[in-house]
Amino acid sequence: MKILTVTLSKIANKALTEAVSILQKGGVVIYPTETAYALGADATNIRAIEKIKKIKTRPRGKPLALIVANFAMAKKYGFFDARARSFAKKFWPGPVTLIVKRTSALPKEVAGIYIGMRMSELAWAQKLTKHLGKPIISTSANRSGASTLYSARRARKEFQVAPMQPDLMLDAGTLPKRKPSAIVHLGFKNIRILRKGTIKVF
Template identity: 35%
Template sequence: MASPPDQLESSVVLLKSGGVIAHPTDTCYGFACDISNKSAVERLYALKQMSLDKPVSILVADLAMARRYAQFSSRALKFAERYWPGPLTLVLPRTPHLPEHLNANHPTVGIRLPQDRFSRELARLLGGTITTTSANLTTQPSPYSPDEIEAQFASLPLKPDLIVDGGVLDRSVRPSTIIDLSGTEPRLLRQGAIQIDL
């Protein structure tokens, strides 16, 4: 295990080479990989034992990067300006810049600009964006410490290439709130860390 911010550069090197890393976020620990690398995305799904039909969200360094991969309506921009950076995932229509292999057959993408600097720097230094999904097996609870990640994957052949040790995170922090803004009316898909009444 490695601790931030010491391992920022080595994390980026691993991501660029197709690795999958576990890192602390502003909610729980998450798995990151390079969204432009198809084999890395496939490995992420295999690592989590997750169905390829299930979409994965992406994490960006800034709003400009978000607008490259998703179409922002005026309503979506208002949500982003009010709640970003923070634990809010916006589900928006995808743009042609989003790799076809990511969330294939899904016209939308979940996108988030996190509060924590380490996650944003990962995306920025990678020069694109990264996946954001909890660093766990699909059937297991979200992890809030490196020990929990190690325990879940200890007996399995597939393991994350690196666990960035950010210590034990606050378990009272809920997952990100998810709002679908791809249609004519906003839909609350998950009430999470940010309380939003539509």
């Protein structure tokens, strides 16, 4: 696993270009978000999706979530009715994942009928998906069952002994400890809050 040292406040073009190139080739990148370090891959690439599941040792059938660059991208991969559009307008960008019906533009290997997606407020996550031109997987950069990773050092240590490693890590040091994103399921008549986060939805 290659490691590039970056800062949260300033995007390094060289590191961004290398990370996007790896994503384009079906690779997996550890990147910082506003909640924790995440594992990312091209959400439209089935081989990349399978790779990220193997790295994370994620059980088959468990859905993954996405980060999108903007609302236009979100609409391509998920169905947004008036209520969903209203939630996106109110809470994006930010740590709120909205679950909507998946469109056929997204492989079923990512999720079933529904897909969770959000627009990150952190520059690195925004730039990665914007320059890739596609949504990226956003799943916490820890193997299934392990604790959330806020420290790049801990992430390196955890994946050094993993049977399969990510291709690149964007090391931004230790991130502020925050709750994970809120998860709001909009696929039912009554809105369901599946997980509370730092932002109060209701």
